Amino acid sequence: MKYFIEDIAGIVKGKLVQQTDNALIEQLLIDSRKLIFPASSLFFAMKGPRRDGHGFLPALYERGVRNFVVSEEVDTAPMPAANILQVKDVLQAMQLLAAHHRKQFSIPVIGITGSNGKTIVKEWLNQLLDDRYSIIRSPRSYNSQIGVPLSVWPMNESHELGIFEAGISQSGEMDKLQKIIQPTIGVFTNIGEAHSEGFLNGRQKVNEKLRLFTHVKALVYCKDAPEINEGVAALYQQINKGGQGAFDIFNWSTVTEATLQILTIYKEAGTTLITALYKDQTISVRIPFTDDASVENAIHCWCVLLHLGVDAKTIDKKMIQLGPVAMRLELKKGTNNCSIINDSYSADLSSFNIALDFLAQQSQHDRKTVILSDILQSGRHEKELYREVAQALAQRGIARLIGIGDKMMQHQANFRLSAIPELAFYPSVESFIHDFHHLVFRDETILLKGARVFELEQIDRLLEQKVHQTVLEIDLNALGHNLRQYQQLLQPATKLMAMVKAFSYGSGSYEIANALQFHKVDYLAVAYADEGVELRRGGINLPIMVMNADPSTFDVLVQYNLEPDLYSPGLLRAFEAFLKRQGIRQFPVHIEFETGMNRLGFSTEELESVLDVLKTDVFTVKSVFSHLAASEDAQHDAFTRQQASLFLSMIATLQEVVAYPFLRHIANTAGIARHPDLQLDMVRLGIGLYGIDSANTHKLELKEVSTLIATIAQIKHLKAGETVSYGRRGVVTHDTTVATIRIGYADGYPRNLSNGIGKMWVKGQLAPVMGTVCMDMVMIDITGIPHVQEGDEVILFGRELPVQQVAHWAQTIPYEMLTGISQRVKRVYFEE
Secondary structure (H helix, E strand, O other), X not given: OOEEHHHHHHHOOOEEEEOOOOOEEOEEEOOHHHOOOHHHEEEEOOEOOOOEHHHHHHHHHHOOOXXXXXXXXXXXXXXXXXXXXXXOOHHHHHHHHHHHHHHOOOOOEEEEEOOOOHHHHHHHHHHHHOOOOOEEEOOOOOOOOOHHHHXXXXXOOOOOEEEEEOXXXXXXXXHXXXXXXXXXXXXXXXXXXXOHHHOOOHHHHHHHHHHHHOOOOEEEEEOOOHHHHHHHHHHHHHHHHOOOOOOEEEEEEOOOOOOEEEEEEEEEOOEEEEEEEEOOEEEEEEEOOOOHHHHHHHHHHHHHHHHOOOOHHHHHHHHXXXXXXXXXXXXXXXXXXXXXXXXXXXOOHHHHHHHHHHHHHOOOOOOEEEEEEOOOOOOOOHHHHHHHHHHHXXXXXXXXXXXXXXXXXXXXXXXXXXXXXXXXXXXOHHHHHHHHHHOOOOOOEEEEEOOHHHOOHHHHHHHEOOOOOOEEEEEHHHHHHHHHHHHOOOOOOOEEEEEOHHHHHOOOOHHHHHHHHHOOOOEEEEOOHHHHHHHHHOOOOOOXXXXXXXXXXXXXXXXXXXXXXXOOHHHHHHHHHHHHHHOOOOEEEEEEEOOOOOOOOEOHHHHHHHHHHHOOOOEEEEEEEOOOOOOOOXXXXXXXXXXXXXXXXXXXXXXXXXXXXXXXXXXXXXXXHHOHHHOOOEEEEOHHHHOOOOOOOOOOOOOOOEEEEEEEEEEEEEOOOOEEOHHHOEEOOOOEEEEEEOOOHHHOOOHHHOOOOOEEEEOOEEEEEEOOOOOOOEEEEOOOOOOOOOOOEEEEEOOOOOHXXXXXXXXXXXHHHHHOOOOOOEEEEEEO
């Protein structure tokens, strides 16, 4: 299907307020940071709570975009060659376009909804059916009002099956997604607590989700969930009454009669054997997982395959081959100062472009390398496919491409015609590994992108920096989510400074700053100049405030364009003298006032010394700020108001001398939530970014960003009377199974969590610490926890075990827990 701008104007019921040509549209664009093909992209100027897409039109025009969908009047003078399509609602226009596009195809489409498991079921169905159909599916978890239209848009004549997931958070949303997906087969995975706040009760949420299936021919669901079963029955009756002809029901149950009646679920040796009764015959499958969620997801897939007519023996053969779904991109340190992005579980065009976007967002290295396998199940003509891949790589400024696979070898001419400076091709991973020592990887970011069958993890192991097995996982999606939670509390004009001091609260330096830069925060703040230098060397170009500058770092501040916090008369005069000797004028600085914290800052008595210096042109004041001492505590609100009053009074005095505008900020993380009247021009967000509501306001749905994971080194079976660890303080009173964990106080696990005070999360249960925490090891009691093996992962804190809880056990605060994690613990960053 080809769409020209005039066609689209008719489809979305819009008006071409300016037209210069009838441009061919191939890509839909909503994020200016993800522009690849400007000439054929149509930019939808979405409005969000903090940013308005209309503000990006001039910049996108400069970058070659000529087609825009807007909902406001725009100044067309700076864009004389643009096509401007005006509509009432930009999001609705994109949804209308995607729904129209979907109607052009009569292929079967599987629509999946539910509280959990949507993405797993979708990806597993793709694994199970990819040898039978040319499949188009949602990339990763694109299941929202914006994600679904972007998922459906790439559908073309070569596709034979669609698999799309749909997620909603409030009433009325599913009708829009149904019109876009138009599923012929429905899968309802389950119902849970996710996004329940948008609905009156669980039954209403079920009914809203069921609206995805109002026109399906068949519906797969678990009969054991009463709310779902009752909701399906009501929908079936409603459709029948309407005379439309109701859908076929394909349900399953572990307790009663169903289309697929589960007879037994037997778990052993890391696999699960599931037997069932289907059409009066006993059939079975074995899956390589034992957790209940995987069993449920696998049964849903089993039902779909049976409905599609796949024979039982083939299903059994394919089910045991199911692989885990890595729904994330991992970023970690590699050898020779490289950064590695591992996305080696699938290779299709949609996920390829997402991975390239993530690569482009990394600014720690100028040089970027892509190691790419053959792209499978694209539904595209190969020559056209690899030409588009080559264009996408060249557009992102990729310095080197290493292609792996027969198809990459066959189509290397497409890449040689592109502007990629360095190219190498290998028929297999083995041939690459054979040649590995002749290749140089240094000071670059490397993306590993490939289909699972190529086993690119072998290359990942070669490139990865070998460090301690204990890992601190950093969820960049959760970081972005938490940032948005706080941004929603801000006035549109209020800027945000993100605190990335102390190694970003233990989470990393440039990796976190890079993500914040991508999300367009206004300022960063670090404690010391060397932290700012590391960020600059990592490619961070945001303004950076240094909170603890000292005379020994003045030259570094100037060299790396770091903006110091000046907090005392001595520091002020010393920096003034340094700048005068260097002949530097109007250097950006921040002035800190003391209002009651009694840590750093100019007092009211010292204010006159500030005014004398600021009368000259040596400095440019970028901001003036102070610290709230107890913004999180309601019993000190009167003192907080007193601090704010003093701060504003001091600023008024300062403004008599500094006539130009500067930013005022006093609100910290707790202040953002509890004192909205103190937002002023900017706020400082710190621990809240990492999922900690320091004020316990319960206004925010924050997510844990950091998960500390270690592994079991050894399991021992002890008899009553034996002891554990130093000092023999861990006394075994009965036969006990003990696991030794690869972490200790040298890694930042507090020693005062010894002797049962601390606990770790093992196989869904809490296991208490036994004996004294050692420097490099901790022992825990795993008695009664089934299926625990040496090498298994143990969670010390994270989503399952909040860091606030662990900090409480350790009689400290989450700040100390997070910042105390040793640098020898490997950080792995991931993004869905």
